Amino acid sequence: MELRIPVGPDELWTEHLAGDGVPIVLLHPGIGDSRVWDLVVPGLDGRRLVRYDVRGYGRSSAPTTEFSLLDDLVTVLDQLALDRVQLVGCSMGGSTALSLALTHPERVHSLVLLCPGLPGFPWPEEPELDAQFEALAAKRDVNGMVSLGLQIWAAAGDDPAARAQLEAAAPAWLHQDAFLKPDPPVYDRLTEVKAPTAVMVGDKDRPILAAVAGAIVARIPNAEFIWLPGADHLPSLRTPQQVTETILRY
Secondary structure, three states: OEEEEEEOOEEEEEEEEOOEEEEEEEEOOOOOOHHHHOOOHHHHOOEEEEEEOOOOOOOOOOOOOOEOHHHHHHHHHHHOOOOOEEEEEEOHHHHHHHHHHHHOHHHEEEEEEEOOOOOOOOOOOOHHHHHHHHHHHHOOOHHHHHHHHHHHHOOOOOOHHHHHHHHHHHHHHHHHHHHEOOOOOOHHHHHHOOOOEEEEEEOOOOHHHHHHHHHHHHHOOOOEEEEEOOOOOOHHHHOHHHHHHHHHHO
8 A cells, every 4th residue: 555654744655565474574674665676575575564765765754844764664564553573774774773773772672784884983074975875966967977977886787677777766865965864873882783783784785785784783782783795785686585584584
């Protein structure tokens, strides 16, 4: 069933599939939308499943007011009466999953994190890359941002599926500075995460993402590290079977 969930004056496109077991919530990366899970969803048939597009991404409305990813996730869970869920988050979605695990631990059954973001992690400065994106954004050159994004995040190949993901995300990047509020840093609080956790990262992703994954696994008690041969920053497109199997194990 497709829904449009109100978040203040805006709306989130949401898919809610009936099924058994702990509800699974799929959180997409900042370089795509919820269609990034299209190859994973069939393997979760029979499970209660939720996925949605963040404001400005894919089929959701563009933001018209300040918002946070964490607050919008809580709104979706509340609107669907989901008390306790498994969170599967890729990149940006992974950081949102960690935020919920720390602020509302009673609502998180388990975490499967794909090349996750990590608010508060000492990410190295990248002035040249930042300048390239800023120049393209100033010209509202969405095609240029897509091309640059593919160079950075899609090392496994500029195929139609990867390009479609960047095309669904790039328009949202134009709004983020004006409307998106950062969620609280979580890097220094990872030892407080109690939910069973798996962290997955591909060998074709940027090396810094392996460092982020290692930092998470080192700090969350009993977290599992999973290496994904052949995957870049879009593991649900590159290694969907391994991603699906890990979700079901957790």
